[in-house]
Amino acid sequence: MEIDKGVYSLLGWTFLTIAMGYLGMKSKKARHLITGEPKIVIKQGKVMEKALKQVRLDIESLLGMLRQQNVFSIKDVEYAILEINGNLSVMQKQDKKPNSWSKTLLFPTSTGVIYDGKANVDALKDLHVDNNWLHKQLEKTGVNSIDDVFDAEVQSDGSLYIDYKKDKFNS
Numbered sequence: 001m002e003i004d005k006g007v008y009s010l011l012g013w014t015f016l017t018i019a020m021g022y023l024g025m026k027s028k029k030a031r032h033l034i035t036g037e038p039k040i041v042i043k044q045g046k047v048m049e050k051a052l053k054q055v056r057l058d059i060e061s062l063l064g065m066l067r068q069q070n071v072f073s074i075k076d077v078e079y080a081i082l083e084i085n086g087n088l089s090v091m092q093k094q095d096k097k098p099n100s101w102s103k104t105l106l107f108p109t110s111t112g113v114i115y116d117g118k119a120n121v122d123a124l125k126d127l128h129v130d131n132n133w134l135h136k137q138l139e140k141t142g143v144n145s146i147d148d149v150f151d152a153e154v155q156s157d158g159s160l161y162i163d164y165k166k167d168k169f170n171s
Helices: 002-026 028-037 050-054 058-070 123-128 131-140
Strands: 039-043 077-082 089-094 111-115 149-154 160-164
Touching: 002 028, 039 050, 058 077, 058 089, 058 111, 111 123, 123 131, 131 149, 131 160
Parallel strands: none
Antiparallel strands: 039 077, 077 089, 111 149, 149 160
């Protein structure tokens, strides 16, 4: 009797798989429901926090996916789209070309110093700077609270790139 239950389960799963595949081919709405749809996670150089939450992706994973595309700073990205297969498609800003490094490098790559409103103390130590330096840099750009910052990166030239939690077109 145990074999019969297994066979029925296998047949049921096979039927369900075939039915879902057929529905996905015949209906755009069903396809989106079954497989999902691509999500814009960076739009015009700004991280779309709500989209990241929807696809269950954190900022560190996003940064890792960008590095796999030879992009080492969010500042260099015009758009990034998380495809339904899990790959990240990246459109860099026009003035950025792969491997075009500034001649005045202070740091080897951009380094994240704030993730989701919290300072990355280890990264600050690696850069030989501290929280006071970070707060002074934030003040220079008009940021009153670190809580307002979703992501901040020290660029290879020493400048600070900031992505705010509340962007004007956060979707």
